[in-house]
Amino acid sequence: MKNYLVIQLARFGDLIQTKRLLKTLAARPEATVHLCLDASLAPLARLVYPDVILHPITAHGTGQDSNETALRMLLDNRRTFATLAAIDFETVFNLNFSGLNFRLAALFAPERVEGYAWNNGQEITGQWPAMAMRWSGFRRLGINLVDFWGAYCPDMLPAPMVNPKATPKGGGMGVVLAGRESRRSLPAPLLAQITATLAGARNAQSITLLGGQAERAAGQAVTKELPANLQSVTENMAERTDWQRLVEVIDGLDLLITPDTGTMHLAAHLGTPVAAFFLSSAWCFETGPYGLGHTVYQGVTDCLPCLETAPCRENVRCLNGFADPGFRRFLVTGKAGHAPEGLLALRSAFDDLGQTYEPFAGTDEDAPKRGVLRNFLLHHLGGAEPRFDRLEQFFAGQLYREKDWMTAEKPSRKQE
Amino acid sequence: METLRILVVLPLYGGSLPIGRYVASALRQEGHLAEVFEAPDFYPSYTALNDLKVTTDRLDYLQNSFLNVVSQAILAKVETFEPDLVLSMAQAPLNPQALKRLRRDGVATAMWFVEDHDLFTYWKSFAPLYDVFAVIQKGQFFEYLAAIGQENTLYLPLAAQPDFHRPLELSQVERRKFGSEVSFMGAGYPNRRKAFHELVNLDFKLWGTEWEGDHVLEPILQLKGARVTPEECVKIFNATAINLNLHSSIQADELVTFGDFVNPRTFELAACGAFQLVDKRTLMGEAFDEDELATFSSIEELIEKIKHFSLRPEERQAFADRARARVLKDHTYAQRMRTLLEFTAERMPGWSKRRDDSTVFGQDYPAELQADIHALQARLGLPENVAFEDLVWAVRQQRGRLDELDTSILFLDEWRKLYKKQS
Numbered sequence: 001m002k003n004y005l006v007i008q009l010a011r012f013g014d015l016i017q018t019k020r021l022l023k024t025l026a027a028r029p030e031a032t033v034h035l036c037l038d039a040s041l042a043p044l045a046r047l048v049y050p051d052v053i054l055h056p057i058t059a060h061g062t063g064q065d066s067n068e069t070a071l072r073m074l075l076d077n078r079r080t081f082a083t084l085a086a087i088d089f090e091t092v093f094n095l096n097f098s099g100l101n102f103r104l105a106a107l108f109a110p111e112r113v114e115g116y117a118w119n120n121g122q123e124i125t126g127q128w129p130a131m132a133m134r135w136s137g138f139r140r141l142g143i144n145l146v147d148f149w150g151a152y153c154p155d156m157l158p159a160p161m162v163n164p165k166a167t168p169k170g171g172g173m174g175v176v177l178a179g180r181e182s183r184r185s186l187p188a189p190l191l192a193q194i195t196a197t198l199a200g201a202r203n204a205q206s207i208t209l210l211g212g213q214a215e216r217a218a219g220q221a222v223t224k225e226l227p228a229n230l231q232s233v234t235e236n237m238a239e240r241t242d243w244q245r246l247v248e249v250i251d252g253l254d255l256l257i258t259p260d261t262g263t264m265h266l267a268a269h270l271g272t273p274v275a276a277f278f279l280s281s282a283w284c285f286e287t288g289p290y291g292l293g294h295t296v297y298q299g300v301t302d303c304l305p306c307l308e309t310a311p312c313r314e315n316v317r318c319l320n321g322f323a324d325p326g327f328r329r330f331l332v333t334g335k336a337g338h339a340p341e342g343l344l345a346l347r348s349a350f351d352d353l354g355q356t357y358e359p360f361a362g363t364d365e366d367a368p369k370r371g372v373l374r375n376f377l378l379h380h381l382g383g384a385e386p387r388f389d390r391l392e393q394f395f396a397g398q399l400y401r402e403k404d405w406m407t408a409e410k411p412s413r414k415q416e
Numbered sequence: 417m418e419t420l421r422i423l424v425v426l427p428l429y430g431g432s433l434p435i436g437r438y439v440a441s442a443l444r445q446e447g448h449l450a451e452v453f454e455a456p457d458f459y460p461s462y463t464a465l466n467d468l469k470v471t472t473d474r475l476d477y478l479q480n481s482f483l484n485v486v487s488q489a490i491l492a493k494v495e496t497f498e499p500d501l502v503l504s505m506a507q508a509p510l511n512p513q514a515l516k517r518l519r520r521d522g523v524a525t526a527m528w529f530v531e532d533h534d535l536f537t538y539w540k541s542f543a544p545l546y547d548v549f550a551v552i553q554k555g556q557f558f559e560y561l562a563a564i565g566q567e568n569t570l571y572l573p574l575a576a577q578p579d580f581h582r583p584l585e586l587s588q589v590e591r592r593k594f595g596s597e598v599s600f601m602g603a604g605y606p607n608r609r610k611a612f613h614e615l616v617n618l619d620f621k622l623w624g625t626e627w628e629g630d631h632v633l634e635p636i637l638q639l640k641g642a643r644v645t646p647e648e649c650v651k652i653f654n655a656t657a658i659n660l661n662l663h664s665s666i667q668a669d670e671l672v673t674f675g676d677f678v679n680p681r682t683f684e685l686a687a688c689g690a691f692q693l694v695d696k697r698t699l700m701g702e703a704f705d706e707d708e709l710a711t712f713s714s715i716e717e718l719i720e721k722i723k724h725f726s727l728r729p730e731e732r733q734a735f736a737d738r739a740r741a742r743v744l745k746d747h748t749y750a751q752r753m754r755t756l757l758e759f760t761a762e763r764m765p766g767w768s769k770r771r772d773d774s775t776v777f778g779q780d781y782p783a784e785l786q787a788d789i790h791a792l793q794a795r796l797g798l799p800e801n802v803a804f805e806d807l808v809w810a811v812r813q814q815r816g817r818l819d820e821l822d823t824s825i826l827f828l829d830e831w832r833k834l835y836k837k838q839s
Contacts, residue, residue, distance in 0.1 A: 061835055067778040073828040074785055074821075081820035081827075099830035106818040106826060121812040 003087050005034040007094045007115075009059045009101055012262030013287070015041050015048070016269050020150030020290075020354070021093060024157045036104070037083065044243040048269060055080050059100055081107055093152050097129065112151050119376060130153060131380075131399050138398075140304050141288045141370045143377060147354030151381055156375065159290075159354040164271030166293030171252030172206030173199055174272075176263045177215035177222065179239055183280040183308060183316060185259045188218050190323055193226030195257060197328040199230055208249055210263060211238035264289055279318040281308035284346065285370065290355050294348040297322070300362065301342055318342070336361040353378045419799065419806055420768055421449045421686045423499040425490055427507035428459040432530045433748075434646050435680060436505035438577035439528070442749035443581075447799045449806045451497050451813065455509050458486050488516035494523055497809065500768035501760065504546070506531045515545035524767050526550065526760060530574060532677065533557050535666070540564060548760050552677040554699065568763045572704060572756060574680040575747045576687030580646070583689040583740075584654045594648070595655030596621040598722060601644060602681065605664035609633065609679055611671045611715050612660075618722065623652055653690040655691035657732065658725055660718070661685060671715050672696070678703055683747050686739035691732035693721055703747060773803035788821055804829070 004025040005080040008018045015037060023035045031051065037045055039056035046054065046313075057077045062069050085107045092108045094101050094115040105118040117124040128151065135142055150156040154260075175195050178185040186194065199207055207230060219236035226234060240247060250256060250263065251270045258264040258274060260282035266272050268289040278284045279299035286305070288296050299318035306312065321342035322329060330338040330345070338347055339361035344365070346357035353374045359367075372391040379387075422443050426436040433456060443450035447713075465478050486509045494502060502518060504510055504527045510518075518525050526548035529539055533553055543549045544565040550572035551557060561569045586594070597619035600612065604627035613632050622636045624642050644652070653659055661681050665673045672695045672739060683694040686709070694700075695718075696711045710725065712718040712733075725732050743814065759765055793800060795811040808829040811822045818826070 059831070066832065066835070067780070067832070070828055071778055071781060073831065074781070074824050077827060078820045078824040081823050083441035085817070085820055085823075097835065100827060103823060103830050107642055107820070118818075122814045160787045 001032055002031050002090045003032050003034060004028075005036060005055075005087070005092045007036045007092065007096070007101060008040055009036070009057075009096050009104075011096060012041060013260075013265045014096075014145070015045060016262060016265035017146045017287070017290070018095065018149055019048075019269060020146045020156060020159070020162045021095075021152060022052060023162060024150060024153045024155060026051060026156070027157055027268065034084075034087070034089070035079070044247075045248050047243060048266070050190075052136045055084060057081075064378065069202070080110035085165070090101075095132075095149055097125070099123075099135055124401065127404055130401070131370045131404075134399050134401075135373070138369075138373075139283055139286065140287065140366045141373045142283070143353060143374065144285065144290065144355040145287050146290045151377075154382055159350045160292070163268050166268070166273040166291055168254035168255060168269050168273060171249075172208065172233075172254060173202070173204040173255040174208045174210055174250060174253045174258075174267075174416045176256065176258035176261050177209055177211035177218045178259065178261075182311065184278075184282045186277055186319070186322060188221040189225050190319075191257075192222045193328060194277075194322070194331065195222065196226055196230055197331050198255070198257060201332045202255065203231060204230075208253070209234065209236045209238055210241065210246070210249070248314040254329070268294060277322060279322065280312070280316065281305050286355055288346075288355065288357060289348060292348055292350070296315065296346045296348070296357055297327075297344060298344045298346060298357075300344045300365075319414075326345055330361065334360065353381075417446075417754070417761075418756065419447055419449060419802055420500040421451070421497060421806065421809070423451050423453060423490075423494060423497055423502045425453045425502060425504040425508040425510060426455045427505055428455045428462065428486075428509055429641055430507055432505040432528075433505060435528075435530055435574070438575075438580065438749045439505070439753065441577055441579070442753050444797050445750050446753055448753075449798075449809055451493070451499070451809070452492055453490050455486065458482075458489075458509075462486075467476065483509055483511060484513075487492050487511045490514060491517060494518065494521075500524065501526060501757075503528065503756075504535070512541070512545055519545070519547070524548075524760065524764060526756065528572060528756070530680075532675075533560075547764060548756070550756055550759075554676065568759075570756065570759045572752055573678055573699065573747070574683055575749045575752045576680075576683040576743050577749050578687050578744055580711075581650060581684045581687035582605075584650060586651060586655055590651055591655050593655075594651040596657075597726060598658045598660060599623065599652055599656040600660040600662070601649055601652050602662075603664065604630065604633075604641075605666060606668035607665035607671045607673065608662050610668045611718070614715055614719060615660075615722070621652075621656075623649075631798075649684070650688055653685050653688040654689065657729070658722055659685050659690050659692040661692045662718075663695055663697060672713055674698060674713075682709070683743055686736075686743040686747075689736050689740045691725065691736045692739075693718060693725070704739065704742055708735065708742050710735050776802065776804045776807055792821060793823075 006018060006022060008015055022033055025031055034053045035045060035049065036055040036057060038059040040060060042054050042056040057080050058069060058072045089112060092113045094105050094113055097116060101116045102118055102123040105113050105116060110117040110119040110124060115126050115129055132148060146162065158406060197205060209222060211219060215238040219238040223234050223236055225230055250267050250272055253272050256267040256274050259277050259326035264274055264276055268291050274289040274294040276296045277288055278296055283300050284296040299321055301318045303314050303319055321340045324340035326338060326340045326406055330340065344359055344362035344364055346359050349356050349358045351374060369391065372389045373395055375387060376392045376395045424436055424440045427433055440450040440452045462482050465475060465482065466539060468475060490510055491514055502523060502525045506529050515525060521802065525546045527546045528550045530552055533539055543561055548568045548570065549566050550570040552573055554571050558569050582694050599621040601623040603624050609630055615637055616632060620636050621638050622633055623638045625641055627633055627637050627641045663673065663675055674696060676698045678697050678700050682694055693710050693712055696713050710721060712721055766806050777786060792799065793802060798807060798810055806823060811825050
């Protein structure tokens with residue numbers, strides 16, 4: 001038996017986006033896959049990854065006072081760490097660039113750790129994540145996070161095997177009210193208009209509003225903005241769903257309307273079609289819905305994707321395309337000629353590297369460069385047919401560092 | 417004194433290297449958190465530059481560039497470790513730019529210049545760049561230092577590290593290998609070469625480096641003149657009936673030079689409880705009473721005293737016992753570090769500014785957890801009232817895989833920083 005450990009200490013969406021890596025490991029002969037994650041996400045992980053052995057720890061804010069949390073860490077985390085230290089892991093995939101992940105890696109011999117390791121008190125970043133940090137300089141070209149994490153394994157499963165192809169399930173429309181970052185979400189009146197348009201076009205029999213406690217009021221506002229006939233079939237379930245219920249609801253929908261959220265990734269995991277609105281710091285080529293059968297409406301102002309933590313000096317103009325009255329017409333017709341300025345409408349697709357998106361309205365100006373970068377990365381990972389574009393020289397200059405080939409790589413990306 | 421964080425910067429090589437290690441060990445013994453910058457690890461790369469066969473200006477540029485990288489490495493370490501004091505040993509690879517940067521950033525620095533200022537004159541450029549400059553000589557040296565702007569000067573003689581320099585039970589094999597009636601351990605300086613020519617007819621073993629080309633001494637030279645480790649030195653001291661200790665000199669006209677400072681070997685031999693015959697020094701009287709060290713003032717007197725003490729093991733033992741007692745009382749590196757830190761505190765008002773430290777234990781920690789943390793503190797040589805941040809650093813200093821408690825502590829520290837930042 002071979003044990004593999006994945007350490008994923010980030011949030012809801014990241015947990016779901018780890019799927020290609022987890023499935024790849026599970027597909028290896030005699031593999032047992034372990035996942036260390038924040039305890040708050042363990043109930044969800046049990047639903048999403050029933051065959052993975054979970055090792056929940058306290059890693060996020062708990063709402064408790066810091067003394068209580070400290071005690072939990074020294075008792076409960078310690079117990080879990082002892083369990084992890086006692087298992088002979090073939091490889092530990094430590095996925096998050098965070099001080100917490102580096103410290104957790106201290107339990108393991110650095111040569112067994114991929115990603116972020118700890119070597120005699122020194123934090124060590126592996127070559128692959130270090131490269132990823134460099135290509136964040138040209139985010140419009142970036143690759144999907146699911147593929148990035150999957151690519152820790154040279155034998156990563158083919159992209160179509162990750163999620164089922166999305167098909168309507170018969171349960172009406174779901175609407176995610178907001179993501180964690182408010183600027184990425186559509187304002188309630190606009191979201192209501194778009195919801196009404198899509199519900200009308202698809203003759204939706206029910207609308208389910210989804211979110212947490214913070215979105216309860218937004219749900220009420222959206223409901224109020226809907227036409228009367230839709231209000232009567234709309235249920236505001238914000239704050240009313242635990243993980244189990246959320247999975248059940250999402251799994252039955254015909255369509256989920258959503259910004260870039262964990263719920264969107266859950267829908268993709270379940271094979272529920274997504275209509276996603278990407279703007280501000282959200283960029284679908286990085287974190288779009290994974291699998292076939294999804295639609296993304298991506299804002300394409302030249303300032304995108306921006307940094308969520310930086311204030312917007314552009315008066316959130318990336319919202320204009322969505323607010324354009326013509327956008328609702330376009331949602332109904334899907335005709336490229338009806339698409340407003342500042343938007344790109346895309347359908348999810350695959351290439352040899354993994355997830356990508358093909359435009360059916362608007363021009364994806366970055367597509368040629370993105371294609372070269374993707375080929376470059378594929379070649380780097382060892383899976384590309386020999387092919388060379390002169391632009392790859394530019395990427396090589398930007399993404400490779402001398403130490404990548406002059407010195408032994410630690411942690412290493414082993415060729416298995 | 418409260419627990420301080422001290423970064424000990426070792427030299428790339430040389431005589432002050434073992435002293436730097438004793439200093440770090442003594443600081444830990446005193447309850448401080450000492451982190452060591454292992455400069456010797458960088459030295460092979462530096463020396464590799466010498467094999468390039470390039471123009472001298474290019475070689476010079478490369479050497480300076482390399483030393484600049486080493487200085488930058490020390491600065492990076494300072495940034496992470498946040499020491500209360502950077503303590504450099506003589507020849508430490510901190511260049512002037514780095515020292516200026518530390519001063520600008522308010523990081524206190526000290527150098528222990530364990531060199532002869534007449535032979536090693538680079539203090540003239542470096543001394544003013546340190547906040548405190550400790551030396552092993554007195555007299556006009558202090559005036560010279562004041563003249564170039566270094567007022568915080570401290571006479572800090574060398575010492576011994578009693579948990580290392582100590583009486584040993586040696587095996588028969590070790591006694592045969594390291595023992596003799598008379599021995600000398602040290603480098604082949606001109607005055608020593610000439611002096612020891614007189615002793616080759618004795619049961620005399622010569623240890624150490626730089627004795628090449630002396631056919632008279634060659635038969636008694638041990639290990640073909642290879643470098644002797646500090647551990648082997650202690651065995652030699654312990655296995656020898658009469659240890660010779662002749663202070664070095666680069667000239668051979670005067671074999672006994674009556675110089676000022678007392679060399680480390682004097683303290684180390686004494687701490688080992690080993691008998692030594694040592695040449696008189698002007699600063700020796702401050703460190704030892706006359707009945708604590710058997711001394712000589714000339715080679716004739718040395719030969720005479722070798723004969724005398726060869727026949728009188730009880731006298732040797734009495735000197736050795738008294739010298740050891742004196743070293744343990746007054747001349748340990750722990751005491752030197754206490755003196756240095758007190759001096760630094762006195763001369764630098766406001767030093768050291770304590771960080772916003774927190775305690776290790778919450779009030780509600782179960783007894784079992786408290787016991788485990790106490791055991792960890794003991795293992796790491798930390799006092800029980802150590803601040804949490806210092807415990808974290810001590811855990812981080814460990815090598816290899818860490819256990820679950822170590823990892824939990826590091827993890828908790830990081831979590832606190834993360835959520836403090838966010839709140």
